[in-house]
Amino acid sequence: MRLTVAIDGPAAAGKGTIARAVAAEFGLAHLDTGLLYRAVGRRVLAGTEPVEAAQGLRREDFADAQALRTPDVAQAASQVAAMAEVREALVAFQRAFACRQGGAVLDGRDIGTVICPDAEVKLFVTATDDIRAGRRFRELREAGHEVTLAAVAADLAARDRRDRARATAPLTPAEDALLLDTSELNIKEATARAIVAVRAVFDRLQAAGAVPEGQ
Ligand code: CDP
Numbered sequence: 001m002r003l004t005v006a007i008d009g010p011a012a013a014g015k016g017t018i019a020r021a022v023a024a025e026f027g028l029a030h031l032d033t034g035l036l037y038r039a040v041g042r043r044v045l046a047g048t049e050p051v052e053a054a055q056g057l058r059r060e061d062f063a064d065a066q067a068l069r070t071p072d073v074a075q076a077a078s079q080v081a082a083m084a085e086v087r088e089a090l091v092a093f094q095r096a097f098a099c100r101q102g103g104a105v106l107d108g109r110d111i112g113t114v115i116c117p118d119a120e121v122k123l124f125v126t127a128t129d130d131i132r133a134g135r136r137f138r139e140l141r142e143a144g145h146e147v148t149l150a151a152v153a154a155d156l157a158a159r160d161r162r163d164r165a166r167a168t169a170p171l172t173p174a175e176d177a178l179l180l181d182t183s184e185l186n187i188k189e190a191t192a193r194a195i196v197a198v199r200a201v202f203d204r205l206q207a208a209g210a211v212p213e214g215q
Contacts, residue, residue, distance in 0.1 A: 003103035006111035009125035033108035041076030112174035
């Protein structure tokens with residue numbers, strides 16, 4: 001079965017939550033590609049050269065999920081993510097994941113445009129700057145980080161600016177992406193809309209015999 005769902009969008013728009021819900025609903029594997037860049041950023045903060053860090057990522061680099069979710073690591077991630085050679089080093093892994101038997105959901109910035117331009121479903125998830133900053137502020141506070149709303153808003157704005165302006169794989173919706181603005185939606189409503197969009201394609205593939213019955 002070949003079903004790839006690409007979910008892109010700016011920081012803290014709700015991509016991860018939606019991606020996890022879609023993966024659970026349809027029995028697909030899920031890859032949060034932001035974690036790859038965060039793991040590289042974290043290694044760079046620890047003194048490794050960026051391209052070497054990207055080429056040498058290991059399973060252990062993902063063991064401490066909380067350590068990857070800090071604002072400092074997020075900033076470092078967006079800096080290394082602007083480097084073409086760093087991105088290049090991560091392409092093969094992401095494409096192999098996307099093509100895995102059983103189907104996959106990948107969320108990030110360039111999944112629908114660069115990593116999987118042939119993905120069967122593409123979503124571009126957005127929300128207003130204020131809503132995104134508020135959501136990330138609450139997440140970070142709940143995880144025990146001493147942050148202010150103003151600092152979180154500035155962090156998101158700086159990363160989004162860098163992600164949109166970079167020459168390689170900038171953050172932009174694929175032409176054929178479905179736009180999903182989650183500003184006025186709660187988690188249940190946002191995930192329900194994404195599931196409806198995937199369901200249409202999933203049912204078509206299943207009818208064509210491309211998806212095993214029962215999934
Ligand atoms: O969770 P949040 O949306 O704040 O960020 P993330 O998805 O964990 O990504 C962290 C950073 O990695 C982003 O600001 C991007 O600079 C970079 N990134 C990227 O360039 N391409 C991707 N496919 C995923 C993340």
